[in-house]
Amino acid sequence: MKQMLFAAASVTATVVVLVARKSTPASAEPAVTGSRESFFSLSSSRKLRRDLETARGELNLVKSQYERADKIIGYSNKYGITAGMAGKVFDASLREGIDPELAFRLVRLESEFNEKAVSKVGAVGLTQLMPSTAKLFEKNVSREHLFNGETNLRIGFRYLKNLLGQYKGDVRLALLAYNRGEDAVWRDVRAGVNPGNGYDRWVMRDYKGKGVVQ
Numbered sequence: 001m002k003q004m005l006f007a008a009a010s011v012t013a014t015v016v017v018l019v020a021r022k023s024t025p026a027s028a029e030p031a032v033t034g035s036r037e038s039f040f041s042l043s044s045s046r047k048l049r050r051d052l053e054t055a056r057g058e059l060n061l062v063k064s065q066y067e068r069a070d071k072i073i074g075y076s077n078k079y080g081i082t083a084g085m086a087g088k089v090f091d092a093s094l095r096e097g098i099d100p101e102l103a104f105r106l107v108r109l110e111s112e113f114n115e116k117a118v119s120k121v122g123a124v125g126l127t128q129l130m131p132s133t134a135k136l137f138e139k140n141v142s143r144e145h146l147f148n149g150e151t152n153l154r155i156g157f158r159y160l161k162n163l164l165g166q167y168k169g170d171v172r173l174a175l176l177a178y179n180r181g182e183d184a185v186w187r188d189v190r191a192g193v194n195p196g197n198g199y200d201r202w203v204m205r206d207y208k209g210k211g212v213v214q
Contacts, residue, residue: 071100072086072087072090075089075100075104079104079108081113088153089103089104089113089126089153092153092154093153093157093213094213095154096154096157097161097213098160098161098211098212098213099211099214101209102207102209102211105203105204105207106127106203107126107127109199109203110123110127110128111125111126111127113126114126115148115149124143124146125146125152125156126153127156127157128156129152129156133159134146134155134159137155138155159178160174160175160211161212163175163177163178164211164212166182169210169212171211173185173189173195175200175203175204176195176196176197176199176200179197179199179200180195180197180199
């Protein structure tokens with residue numbers, strides 16, 4: 001009798017152990033599933049963030065393109081020139097750090113937006129550069145190169161930016177030096193003589209900017 005009770009107890013204990021072992025994976029399964037769900041949730045969140053950043057970048061690009069086009073059309077209408085010419089002046093001025101409003105005023109007075117303009121003293125192109133002055137900024141540039149609008153605008157605006165630096169941001173003196181030459185303006189300034197010749201007033205009429213991109 002004792003042997004039968006002992007055997008029954010052993011069988012019962014074995015069953016309990018087996019049941020306990022089988023129940024362990026079942027109870028652990030939800031934890032694994034939860035971990036997977038967390039992983040996929042984190043992955044989806046990261047993808048959404050990347051998509052959002054991409055969309056934001058594309059939106060900013062479209063916005064900047066719209067603003068550029070709007071300004072170019074405005075200058076085209078204001079100065080009675082093609083959108084292509086307005087785009088050349090606008091883009092070149094920004095690349096060289098010149099306020100577009102001042103850039104358009106200078107080109108209008110210098111050449112009336114004529115790429116082939118030549119002055120009596122030999123100044124060439126849109127910004128009426130002397131070839132010798134242009135070579136100070138691009139030594140390999142030729143007179144013929146200056147009839148190219150982009151080349152002429154690039155060097156002309158770079159020269160103007162240089163003058164604005166020399167005259168410590170004084171737009172009036174920089175413009176006069178651009179028109180009359182640096183030596184002539186410095187000579188008058190040192191002698192206490194007004195270097196103005198009317199050129200500065202024509203370009204700066206109602207202009208309130210600082211000459212450079214703010």
